[in-house]
Amino acid sequence: MYINKCLLVLLLCCLTLKSVNLLLIREADNRQHNQTNADPIVIEVSWTAHDYNLHTIPSLQLVTNPLVSRQFSPVSKEIFANLKQLNAEYARYAVWFPYPKLAVAELDPPSGLLQCSNVGENYPLHLSCERNGGVISQIDFASYGTAMGACGQMKQGSCHSNNSLSIVQRICIGQKSCTIIATNDIFGDPCYEYNWDYTEIFNEIEGEHQMSIEYYTRAYDAVIQGIRRHTNNYDMKYVGMALENHNEFNFYKYFLNHSNHAPDIPLDMISYHFYAIGTSRTDPQSWENFFPQLDKFTIEVEQIEQIRKNLSPQTRTTIDELGVILPNDNDPNAPLFPLIYWNAAAALYAYSWGKLSRQNIDVVGHSQLVGYPQLPNLQLEPQYPSVALLNWTTGEGTAKYWISKLLIDTADIDNDQAVITRTSDIGDQNIFSQAFTSKNNRRWILIINKRYASMDVSLSGCIGGKMQIINEASGFGPPTEITLTSNQITLTPFAIAIIHMPTAKK
Structure with missing residues (x-):
């Protein structure tokens, strides 16, 4: 709830936003990316041979930062439109510590003349004009819901109780001070469609918070007990650990041991993170x-999964930060990467999802929706530009965004099943491929070029099918759709294709 009261002086604050820097476009270097395979790589699919059931949900992370702020960002409208368009399940919203004032309302201290106040649901809001011996004479704004804006510039949000102002006026005007509890019982529920199923307790506990696993486990239990005590909500599910260093195997062994927790504490889900680390910002060859x-990471995932299955098999797993971080990413003087980087990072996410789906991981979250380099016109310092899914100048989707959407739209989780897929690519050094079928006889195959070179592949029976391809040519647009007229397909560097096979003849 936001309340502006005892208003004697009208304050107007204006923020002028100049146009942000255009995203630097660099051409990929002029080397010829000759096809490395003399003959096409042959993909063979046994469409009736079951491999594993598809259970892994593609998702993403949204981290709070100034470019997401509706009050500040020139592209916030586009950002939230693209987030809505993704229609992602299990999206992770991280209220990150570098921006505490974007997570909690920043308010001016009481002046005795003009006051603003904000509290969360189920908390008391205190108003007072006693400082100068006065009484509350006027309430100019009140909103129970999702109001936004700085003091003197408050506006109603997407949900708002229409009776907010009249209730506060009735309780407070004429009083030296008053207290109002921000509850649905008083104001009604303006956000009844809002659904928040999981709460993750702390982020990167051993990195950001430098907690021992013993200390964290006690804190995890205490937070859950506190939430239940104050809200009486026993339906909320919880996510634990969010490890930065995913191979802290002793952390899993301790945390997943139910005897180390207080009675009735749920272990609904664990989380950990993975970032591939680049050695160059400008050399696409190095991005191979x-x-x-990722291959090394999946070996460690096997070890984590074995610990989980032994100690707490009902606990689910979300790898809720997965992506790439290039060197010197937050250095204002670091060179910006060529556009084909988006394709390399997108290919890495698609490859991660494909490999982790075999390990039955529940959720793989692409990191992250918004990042940016130094933006002088907005007075913003760099915030991990290499992790962004969206163009920080226009809000358009990069290849990273479009592969997330393509996987979300294509994969029918818990209905599709993987089938045996083999290739002539020795050791899968050049491409990754995995085919899937569904209960309605739909057949599709994910193919990823892992190389900074064009690759020809041969897929029998695909003529007449449809290919959706994300490559350098598709740029900041959606996948290019092509009706296939040949069994041979060319994948340009770091391209990702989903082939929708023609309907099988009965």
């Missing part, structure tokens, strides 16, 4: 190394 890093 993202994929071996």
